[in-house]
Amino acid sequence: MKKLLAIILSLALVFALASCGANSIEKETTKAAENESTEAAPLSNLKVGFIFLHDENSTYDKNFIDAAKEACEKLGAECILKTNIPEDKECYETAADLAESGCSIVFADSFGHEDYMIQAAKEYPEVQFCHATGTQAHTAGLGNFHNAFASIYEGRFLAGIAAGMKLNEMIESGKIKPEEAKIGYIGAFTYAEVISGYTSFFLGARYVCKSATMAVQFTGSWYDETGEKEAANTLIERGCVLISQHADSMGAPTACENAGIPNVSYNGSTKSVGPNSYIISSKINWVPYFEYIIGQVTNSQPIDTDWTGTIATGSVQLTEINTDVAADGTEAAILDAQAKIEDGSLHVFDASTFTVDGKNLTSYMADVDSDPEYAKDTEAISDGYFHESEYRSAPYFDIQIDGIELLNAKF
Amino acid sequence: MKNKTGKVHEPLFHIVKRSALPFWKSWLFRILSLLAALVVCGIVIVTVTAENPLAMYKTMFEGAFGTARRRWSLLQDMAMLLCISLAVTPAFKMKFWNIGAEGQVLIGGLATAACMILFGEKLSPAVLYPLMAVTSILAGALWAVIPAVFKAKWNTNETLFTLMMNYIAIQLLSYFSYVWSNPKGSGKIGIINASSGAGWLPYIGNNKYLFNILVVLALTVFMYIYLKYSKHGYELSVVGESENTAKYIGINVKKVIIRTMLLSGAICGIAGLLLVAGANHTVSSNAADGRGFTAIMVSWLAKFNPAYMILTSLLLVFFDKGATEISTAFSLNDSFSEIISGIIIFFIIGSEFFINYEIKFREKEGAHVKAQKPAAPGPEIASESGKDGDSK
Numbered sequence: 001m002k003k004l005l006a007i008i009l010s011l012a013l014v015f016a017l018a019s020c021g022a023n024s025i026e027k028e029t030t031k032a033a034e035n036e037s038t039e040a041a042p043l044s045n046l047k048v049g050f051i052f053l054h055d056e057n058s059t060y061d062k063n064f065i066d067a068a069k070e071a072c073e074k075l076g077a078e079c080i081l082k083t084n085i086p087e088d089k090e091c092y093e094t095a096a097d098l099a100e101s102g103c104s105i106v107f108a109d110s111f112g113h114e115d116y117m118i119q120a121a122k123e124y125p126e127v128q129f130c131h132a133t134g135t136q137a138h139t140a141g142l143g144n145f146h147n148a149f150a151s152i153y154e155g156r157f158l159a160g161i162a163a164g165m166k167l168n169e170m171i172e173s174g175k176i177k178p179e180e181a182k183i184g185y186i187g188a189f190t191y192a193e194v195i196s197g198y199t200s201f202f203l204g205a206r207y208v209c210k211s212a213t214m215a216v217q218f219t220g221s222w223y224d225e226t227g228e229k230e231a232a233n234t235l236i237e238r239g240c241v242l243i244s245q246h247a248d249s250m251g252a253p254t255a256c257e258n259a260g261i262p263n264v265s266y267n268g269s270t271k272s273v274g275p276n277s278y279i280i281s282s283k284i285n286w287v288p289y290f291e292y293i294i295g296q297v298t299n300s301q302p303i304d305t306d307w308t309g310t311i312a313t314g315s316v317q318l319t320e321i322n323t324d325v326a327a328d329g330t331e332a333a334i335l336d337a338q339a340k341i342e343d344g345s346l347h348v349f350d351a352s353t354f355t356v357d358g359k360n361l362t363s364y365m366a367d368v369d370s371d372p373e374y375a376k377d378t379e380a381i382s383d384g385y386f387h388e389s390e391y392r393s394a395p396y397f398d399i400q401i402d403g404i405e406l407l408n409a410k411f
Numbered sequence: 412m413k414n415k416t417g418k419v420h421e422p423l424f425h426i427v428k429r430s431a432l433p434f435w436k437s438w439l440f441r442i443l444s445l446l447a448a449l450v451v452c453g454i455v456i457v458t459v460t461a462e463n464p465l466a467m468y469k470t471m472f473e474g475a476f477g478t479a480r481r482r483w484s485l486l487q488d489m490a491m492l493l494c495i496s497l498a499v500t501p502a503f504k505m506k507f508w509n510i511g512a513e514g515q516v517l518i519g520g521l522a523t524a525a526c527m528i529l530f531g532e533k534l535s536p537a538v539l540y541p542l543m544a545v546t547s548i549l550a551g552a553l554w555a556v557i558p559a560v561f562k563a564k565w566n567t568n569e570t571l572f573t574l575m576m577n578y579i580a581i582q583l584l585s586y587f588s589y590v591w592s593n594p595k596g597s598g599k600i601g602i603i604n605a606s607s608g609a610g611w612l613p614y615i616g617n618n619k620y621l622f623n624i625l626v627v628l629a630l631t632v633f634m635y636i637y638l639k640y641s642k643h644g645y646e647l648s649v650v651g652e653s654e655n656t657a658k659y660i661g662i663n664v665k666k667v668i669i670r671t672m673l674l675s676g677a678i679c680g681i682a683g684l685l686l687v688a689g690a691n692h693t694v695s696s697n698a699a700d701g702r703g704f705t706a707i708m709v710s711w712l713a714k715f716n717p718a719y720m721i722l723t724s725l726l727l728v729f730f731d732k733g734a735t736e737i738s739t740a741f742s743l744n745d746s747f748s749e750i751i752s753g754i755i756i757f758f759i760i761g762s763e764f765f766i767n768y769e770i771k772f773r774e775k776e777g778a779h780v781k782a783q784k785p786a787a788p789g790p791e792i793a794s795e796s797g798k799d800g801d802s803k
Contacts, residue, residue: 055745083738084745087599088698089691093484098480108472112599115693119602135594191596220598367594374595 034131035163044298049098051091051171053110055083058223059267060248064286071290073272087112096118104297121145128303130293133193137305140368148289149393151307153200154341155282155316157348158290159338160204162330163264164278167209169327176241178211184235185216186228186245186252190409196388197246200348202404208333214404215240225249236261246394253278262325269319279326281319308393311342322399336407349386354401421595424772435765444762448755462741474736475729487620490627491686493724495706497634497717498678501671504715507645511558511573513703515676519551519683521584524694527603527610528591539610543688551680552673554580559672564784565667584696602692612689623689630678635717647671712759730755
């Protein structure tokens with residue numbers, strides 16, 4: 001018995017070694033071929049490290065991962081992708097490890113990574129650390145730590161118009177009464193990034209459908225498939241006739257498809273799970289930013305401490321409209337509003353379009369500079385509108401406006 | 412036996428418990444199974460990814476030992492896993508199925524974080540450090556002693572009880588992650604006292620993790636002595652072997668259960684302290700990162716021997732780090748690295764089966780039993796059986 005086992009084991013070993021040998025030769029030739037092709041067009045020979053909170057299963061991270069691959073391939077930079085990096089010491093370790101393994105740029109994609117990126121940035125001053133959605137770069141005083149975001153509130157406003165058009169269609173067809181035009185929104189947490197997102201979406205919907213109201217349910221997590229699905233179901237039960245979300249799983253789109261409720265998505269098209277419910281999605285395209293930072297470092301140019309992508313830079317995008325679900329005329333309405341936003345005649349957070357406790361705001365001190373006391377330090381309303389993403393890239397609009405009901409604000 | 416009619420149906424094979432294998436032989440089994448695991452992994456790697464398995468193993472080594480930073484990080488992760496494994500060991504040796512280490516570590520970490528957040532900048536370090544240590548140890552011990560008391564008094568099921576205590580701890584952590592979140596509402600505490608460093612465990616010679624590693628080393632020595640040479644250690648192993656025997660020889664079983672769980676929880680509390688104040692400087696509901704469960708495997712694989720646990724924890728952390736590096740270097744999904752570590756761990760656990768049991772196949776029909784008996788054992792096996800005789 002033992003001899004038999006030994007024979008089997010040694011045979012397996014020989015077989016495995018033989019197959020390795022054959023394989024390694026093949027591998028080397030392909031590697032050589034690869035080298036030749038990159039030598040042909042050396043646009044940038046940088047190594048860029050990317051840190052992602054989750055992997056491709058999260059719509060949020062997939063958006064970053066795809067952009068990282070695309071930008072690196074375009075510019076010939078080598079990209080090292082680290083997925084499923086939690087927001088703790090692990091992030092610092094990974095960032096430091098990437099810096100040590102020769103990366104000129106280290107990028108992290110999640111809000112909670114910021115402290116650890118700063119920690120690593122202090123240790124490796126010669127490496128550029130870039131962080132999306134963070135708030136601390138403009139006050140950190142480090143030359144090699146940078147934040148980036150996009151004026152996604154403009155994209156959400158436009159996606160909101162698609163939602164408003166759909167509500168109008170439902171009202172006109174007699175499916176719902178005007179006062180029943182209630183939107184459900186699933187948010188992750190209760191801080192500015194999410195508040196700015198759902199408010200701009202709501203203002204977009206109300207821009208075309210005056211009777212629209214909204215209810216928001218929070219999940220307390222950026223990725224919780226079951227939680228998001230449940231939240232969507234709760235909202236649908238409470239009479240919401242259209243759902244949108246700012247959380248990263250397929251939970252809400254799936255729940256909408258099952259319930260036959262139209263859905264306005266985020267981070268990219270979710271048509272695959274919602275062919276009969278998906279209308280449109282707003283997303284941030286990170287390719288322009290990645291190309292920008294790789295380009296700047298290749299040419300030894302400084303990177304902006306706070307970089308805000310816009311519709312003009314191609315950073316804020318809307319995905320394809322699903323004409324099976326969207327109301328007629330949606331595309332025209334969006335293009336019209338987009339043109340107005342771009343020429344400055346329409347402002348998303350126009351102070352005359354929303355009220356707080358029944359009153360229009362003429363002044364609002366926002367918390368732009370991070371400090372432990374959350375001091376309100378910057379006047380954000382001037383010229384009749386709230387200046388979002390102008391004093392730093394990450395959103396700071398955190399006003400609770402009338403017409404939006406928060407079902408649970410525990411997170 | 413000589414019944415030639417052969418009416419008695421004998422199964423194709425049956426499993427027999429082995430008498431103790433000699434030391435070298437059991438290790439030979441382990442090494443062989445590890446090699447077999449690597450071969451199977453190799454086959455999986457080639458068929459699924461068409462990558463070179465040898466390059467993959469090399470990448471694994473690089474991922475774990477490639478740079479000084481990686482070696483320190485490996486040691487730190489190993490120390491944390493070992494610390495929690497040490498904590499669960501006395502309970503498991505007593506056959507008290509404590510699967511609540513995760514929660515005990517979390518609650519210890521939460522206590523540490525609370526001290527750092529609430530008193531970090533108010534108390535002097537001379538008061539703050541002892542306060543952090545005492546509260547985290549007490550919190551861990553409390554989380555462990557509750558199920559122990561219920562078990563001792565009312566014979567409740569400790570597996571379910573400790574498991575559910577984990578969920579309570581996780582929910583508490585989520586709650587406080589929100590209460591202390593920075594910025595408000597983000598659900599993330601972030602680095603605590605980032606500017607002042609109040610409550611951070613000291614760096615030894617500029618090294619972040621050395622302090623943690625030394626503490627765990629001391630704990631390992633303590634646990635080795637405690638289990639092997641102390642009266643407590645003896646008592647808990649008797650309770651583990653047979654509660655009735657323990658009662659018969661006058662051991663107070665209830666007292667031993669409660670005392671052992673207090674110790675178990677206290678060490679989990681220390682693990683929480685080291686994790687929060689020594690390494691992460693933050694806390695969240697996944698701060699323990701499943702180590703409370705992995706620790707059980709470390710402890711079992713090492714047969715509750717703290718010295719072997721150094722090896723088994725190194726092995727598991729090595730696979731973890733190596734596998735992560737594989738997924739990066741070969742641009743594979745993270746799940747692939749989990750498949751690889753899963754296969755290897757499966758083989759390691761499987762080897763323990765073959766060390767403890769033997770598979771005997773049905774002897775061929777018509778073969779003379781008498782003739783086979785002296786013929787079958789070669790000189791090697793004969794010497795083995797001789798050794799067995801000696802050891803008995």
